Amino acid sequence: MHVKPTAPHLHLLAKAPLPGQAKTRLIPFLGAQGAAEAHATMVRHCVATGCEALGAENVTLWTSLDHHHPLFLELQTQHGIALAAQQQGDVGMRVRHALNSTDGPAMVMGTDCPSITSAMLKRCRAALSTFAVVILPAEDGGYGLIGSHHDHPSLFEGIPWGTEQVLSVTQSRLAALGLEAAYPDTMWDIDRPEDWQRWQQLRHASV
Template sequence: MPVKPTVQPHLHLLAKAPLPGQAKTRLIPCLGPEGAAQAHATMVRHCVATACQALGAPNVTLWTSLEHQHPLFVELQADYGISLAAQQQGDVGMRVRHALNSALGPAMVMGTDCPSITVGMLKQCSEALKNVPVVILPAEDGGYGLIGTHDDHPSLFEDIPWGTEQVFKITRQRLAALALDVTFPDTMWDIDRPEDWQRWQRLRHAQKPNTRG
C-alpha cells in the first residue's frame, strides 16, 4: 500500500486513571500510594502537552482505563481539546492494536509513562511514518515507548511477553518475518521504578530556567 505523504498520523495515548494503589505501583515504596498516583498524573499531563505541541490536539486521542470520567481526563480534554476514548479490554498488545486500528490512516500509540519522549521525537516519528510502514521508539529497558503503523499487523501484538526486556527483540523478529521496513528515530526510557522517577525529576530541575538576577 503506497504511503501518502500528506496524511498526518493520529497519536493515541494510553493512560490509567491516577487512582492510589492502582497507578504506578512500583513507585509506591518511594512515594507512597497517593504520591505514586500524583506522579502518574504529572506524567500524563506532560505527555498530553507534548503530544498536542508536536501534532496538534485534533490529532491526539487519550485512551483511558480504570475510571473513564476521572477528573484528570476531563481536565485534559477541557484544557487541550483532545478526544477521549475507553481502552479495549485485554493485554497491552490488544489495547495498542485496537487503538492503532480505531480509524483509517497512519497511527501511532504511546504510553503516558514516557516523559522522555520529546516534541522533536514525536515530529521525527510522524515524518518517518510517511516513508516506512512501521516506526518504533525503542526503550532502554528492552521494550518500546511508541509504535506507528499504516496497516494492521496482528503478529506484532500477539503472544508478546509485555513488560519484559524481550519485547523489542521479539517485535523486530516479527517485523523481519513480515518483511516490513521499520525505522527507529531515537531511543527513550520510561518511568517504572523509583530511580526512573528520580532521573526525570533531575532532568526537569536541570531544564528549569535560572531566574536569579
C-alpha cells in the first residue's frame, strides 16, 4: 500500500507590524509607518504562499511584540492557520523551538522572505522526503528557510546570526553531524530599500 508522505509543518516567524519596531532599515526610505505597512504586506504574502503550498492546516504563525495584533488575528481568520507566541531568546532558540513544536518533518521560515514562492516550498517539501535537512540559502550568506525531521541543537547554537557566515557555519555543523542537506533554490530577504524596490518591481511585473 502506498502511503502519501506527510506534509511538513511550516512555521513562520513574524513580528507585529509596529511602527519603529518592524523593518527598521526601511524607515529612512518609507518612514516608520510605511516600513510597518511594508512588513505587514510581507507577512500576508508569506502566509498566503505557505497555505497555498502546504495547506493552512500545516501552517503556524509564530508572533512577537504583540501577539494579539489585528494583523495576526486577520490572518488566522482568513486562512485558518494556527497562531503561537514565539519563544524568548535569539534567532536560533526561536527557530529550534518552533521546529520541535510539531511532530514529524517541519520547516521554519521568516516573513521577510517574499521571494520564496509556493513552487520553492513544494520543492523543499519534496526534498525533505529524501534528505535529513533542507535549506534555502540566501544571497547574503544566510538562509531563509530550514527544515528537518529531528532535533539537531548544534545547528542553532552559537551561530553568528545576522552575518554572512550563517550558512557556512551551519554547513560545517551539518558535516560534523554527518547529515546531508538539500538546497533546492536560492532566495533573498528584504532588509534594505533596494530589496523592497526589487520585490515591488517583481510584483508589478507579475500582475
